[in-house]
Amino acid sequence: MSATRGLEGIVATTSSVSSIIDSTLTYQGYEIDDLADHASFEEVIFLLWNGRLPKEAELNELKGQLAEHAAIPNEVIEQMKSYPLKDIHPMAALRTAISSLGLYDEDADVMEESANRLKALKLQAKIPTIVTAFSRLREGKDPIAPKKDLSFAANFLYMLKGEDPDEISVDAFNKALVLHADHELNASTFTARVCVATLSDVYSGITAAIGALKGPLHGGANEAVMKMLTEIDTVENVEPFVRKAIDNKEKIMGFGHRVYKNGDPRAKHLKEMSKRLTEITGEKKWYEMSVKIDEIFTAEKGILPNVDFYSASVYHSLGIDHDLFTPIFAVSRTSGWLAHILEQYSNNRLIRPRAEYNGPNKQVYIPLEKR
């Protein structure tokens, strides 16, 4: 029995939700480029949960259901008000609030498929409301209730800022949601599947997944990229910064990937969006700095940007607080987590790998007074 560090290359389950084959990402067989160019996030949710694209009536029904379930219990808002709002990371707040949402769902532990699908709907509908409510509460403002006639992407921006978003922002945000929705057996999705494979509940699965996404080697990297760009500050500073990082063997956040070694197919979409949005805001430096980091680091190390790299300047250009970047990733990835959770329940077996023991052997107990 010998261990593979980080389970690299280990195939741990079968899944029809998404695939990465030869650097091509598909959701239920649809290529990501096609979906990024044409699909609404609501269509992607339906696709991930049902294995096919919705017909118009089905899409309208889903939109209605998401709107119907978007409000969060007042108890959860009151609890959020009691969080140390100014001192905590929004991912910690989100993790706690999603967990507490489960307390107010009397069917949290009901395991029938229809009950689990309803919980999936409720969670997907409520997660944007939680993220935006937290953001407003910490600014000393009241949360804004979602509008029934807005798309998922538009509603998020509306609840965050309190005004109807423009079309360009909504399109960009929708595309970002589509691009982040699912990614095979990434760390947070695996976490969700391990959790619910014990036949624990959907809320526990999503709470666990949020905890895994939070780390800077995974979803937390998008915020770390913006921190790095802010620190570099000018295009002229890029070269010395990157060379120093390479010399010191430091990581450049937003680069590298466990599966993609020839490039992440989502990065080009985010790069294009970053260019367009920074032209509109007039803050082209974020795009220009990103491109220069990309050029130098790729040429020197052959390590390419992942989904988190250009998404940082995209979200910044949309006027979003930097520490909300990872919660936004969670809002999108919840659709994938839920698809995997439903798939896990439908063909469940406890997930329990083995460890290769490398500790001491033949130890003999020594009484406390003799140690």
Ligand SMILES: CC(=O)SCCNC(=O)CCNC(=O)[C@H](O)C(C)(C)COP(=O)(O)OP(=O)(O)OC[C@H]1O[C@@H](n2cnc3c(N)ncnc32)[C@H](O)[C@@H]1OP(=O)(O)O
């Ligand atoms: C949505 C997502 O989760 S996408 C990933 C988001 N995470 C990041 O952007 C953080 C930065 N990237 C990384 O830390 C890594 O590339 C990971 C965690 C994504 C993948 O890690 P692994 O598959 O374990 O790759 P691993 O660490 O083995 O990398 C191989 C080599 O490339 C180097 N490397 C990988 N990524 C980077 C990077 N971003 N900066 C500098 N060097 C890197 C490693 O140091 C290692 O070098 P070595 O062989 O000299 O030791």
Ligand SMILES: O=C([O-])CC(=O)C(=O)O
């Ligand atoms: O797949 C992974 O390892 C990381 C991830 O979630 C992504 O790239 O979207």
